Amino acid sequence: MPTWLELVVRVGGVLVAFLTLPLVVGQAEHKVMAHMQGRLGPMYAGGFHGWAQLIADGVKFVQKEDITPREADRPVFRLAPVVALVPYLLVLLVIPLGPDDLVGQPLDIGLFFVLAVVGVGVVAVLMSAWASANKYSLLGGLRGAAQLLGYELPLVLAAASVAMAAGTLSLGGIVEAWRPWWLLWQAPAMIVFFVAGLAEIRRPPFDMPVADSELVFGYMTEYTGLRFAFFLLAEYVGIVVIAALTTVLFLGGWQGPFADAQLGWLWTLVKVFAVSFVIIWLRVSYPRLREDQLQRLCWLVLVPVALAQLVLTAAVRLAL
Amino acid sequence: MSERSGLPGTGLVKGLAVTLKTMTSRSTTQQYPDVAPELPPRSRGVIALLAENCTVCMLCARECPDWCIYIDSHKEEVAVPGAARPRQRNVLDRFDIDFSLCMYCGICVEVCPFDALYWSPEFEYAEYDIKDLLHDKDHLGQWMGSVPPPPAHDRNGEPAKEEATAARKAAAPTSSAVARPGPGPAADGSAT
Numbered sequence A: 001m002p003t004w005l006e007l008v009v010r011v012g013g014v015l016v017a018f019l020t021l022p023l024v025v026g027q028a029e030h031k032v033m034a035h036m037q038g039r040l041g042p043m044y045a046g047g048f049h050g051w052a053q054l055i056a057d058g059v060k061f062v063q064k065e066d067i068t069p070r071e072a073d074r075p076v077f078r079l080a081p082v083v084a085l086v087p088y089l090l091v092l093l094v095i096p097l098g099p100d101d102l103v104g105q106p107l108d109i110g111l112f113f114v115l116a117v118v119g120v121g122v123v124a125v126l127m128s129a130w131a132s133a134n135k136y137s138l139l140g141g142l143r144g145a146a147q148l149l150g151y152e153l154p155l156v157l158a159a160a161s162v163a164m165a166a167g168t169l170s171l172g173g174i175v176e177a178w179r180p181w182w183l184l185w186q187a188p189a190m191i192v193f194f195v196a197g198l199a200e201i202r203r204p205p206f207d208m209p210v211a212d213s214e215l216v217f218g219y220m221t222e223y224t225g226l227r228f229a230f231f232l233l234a235e236y237v238g239i240v241v242i243a244a245l246t247t248v249l250f251l252g253g254w255q256g257p258f259a260d261a262q263l264g265w266l267w268t269l270v271k272v273f274a275v276s277f278v279i280i281w282l283r284v285s286y287p288r289l290r291e292d293q294l295q296r297l298c299w300l301v302l303v304p305v306a307l308a309q310l311v312l313t314a315a316v317r318l319a320l
Numbered sequence B: 001m002s003e004r005s006g007l008p009g010t011g012l013v014k015g016l017a018v019t020l021k022t023m024t025s026r027s028t029t030q031q032y033p034d035v036a037p038e039l040p041p042r043s044r045g046v047i048a049l050l051a052e053n054c055t056v057c058m059l060c061a062r063e064c065p066d067w068c069i070y071i072d073s074h075k076e077e078v079a080v081p082g083a084a085r086p087r088q089r090n091v092l093d094r095f096d097i098d099f100s101l102c103m104y105c106g107i108c109v110e111v112c113p114f115d116a117l118y119w120s121p122e123f124e125y126a127e128y129d130i131k132d133l134l135h136d137k138d139h140l141g142q143w144m145g146s147v148p149p150p151p152a153h154d155r156n157g158e159p160a161k162e163e164a165t166a167a168r169k170a171a172a173p174t175s176s177a178v179a180r181p182g183p184g185p186a187a188d189g190s191a192t
Helices: A003-036 A053-063 A074-094 A110-118 A121-131 A135-166 A171-177 A187-200 A225-250 A260-285 A291-319 B010-024 B059-063 B107-111 B137-146 B161-171 B185-191
Strands: B046-049 B069-078 B087-098 B117-120
Touching: A003 A053, A003 A074, A003 A225, A003 A260, A003 B010, A053 A225, A074 A110, A074 A121, A074 A225, A110 A135, A110 A171, A110 A225, A121 A135, A121 A225, A135 A171, A135 A187, A135 A225, A135 A291, A171 A225, A187 A225, A187 A260, A187 A291, A225 A260, A260 B010, B046 B087, B046 B137, B059 B069, B059 B107, B087 B137, B107 B117, B117 B137
Parallel strands: none
Antiparallel strands: B046 B117, B069 B087
């Protein structure tokens, strides 16, 4: 296969995943949340149990008027949704789906790259918040900045623990080094990573920057139409990315009960959807944290636990 | 933060358990326009009129708390062959119920002595204009089809007045076949 064709296939595959997985997760969120609240959720769009609801939403968003507030900083305001979306696309590029190079772009410093790129999200939040010229947006953006910067630390520490255990920064290498007993050994790191990841993508119960009941919609207040849809899409891609990272780092990626070589992609997808379900489940079950509770959880619980896990990991690595 | 009972985090687990249980149990949502709702058998949806039974006694119109029943009638002479003089009879010209005023108290149905008004479980008669909620006697009569049959008599209760009278008549067939006010056991029901 010539290089350019391989490139096209890989990028195309990642693009397809980027466009379909978030829709599947979004639809699952609609239905799971509805049933957890004793409702049915969308039932009409597309006929069978409202399967096309998100497509209909997308069509609706495209038709809406694209408004930029007069006082807004136009270029920044218009760029922010793209900045929110693109990092996640880049992350999906390096997440391995299965063994033997079944990945958009194998990268030796994959973990480093992923954490760096996910951190770009805070820039999008600050851009949209400041450029909107709206006090609610600004409040939401500042909350978002405080939250994202705070939770970046436990996220990186927990990821460092698993990288130390595997002895590599390559995501594929981490999956290959993974053994089932790591589930126990790395459990604290997994929980810290998962919780910090939730906060990183601003999902309830960590959605203080959005907080629709107090800040209208935080930094998304002034956005309409397609740009707002981009933010929503970024949220769903964020779920997929955090679920995929948790899968790859802590749940053994493509390692399954049998036939890893052939069915590796299936195991990865199953785990990703299972973790996504947990993310939705948490959203339905828990109320939003208060701002001070959020910081307390981060600095007094997650960071110490992550540090202790690092010590434990180092000790076990030295002992083995 | 102030939770004192048991292990830390039990509240969190309980919350997860509640949502999971709700998700796995069947939702009670009714898909109304697609699936007809299962109403209780004697739902009070709309008031139906059996115009043949109406004698224009005006009781319903007078008892109606918000005066939403409009009745017009005229008298007609009915010449009965063999009778000494023609009889007069009320003919119902108009019987309208304004359902924009009606508060569904059901007093008219209760008060009607001749069983001309009934509750029908039909409820899909919304209109775009409030004026269209004034329904005439033809429209009210159409709802008679959806009126459920009357409930069965309580087996252990007292027999209905009509039944008791009929039973007494059957027991004493000699007294009179014609129900005239006069000496007779059948007269006590109507003379009081």
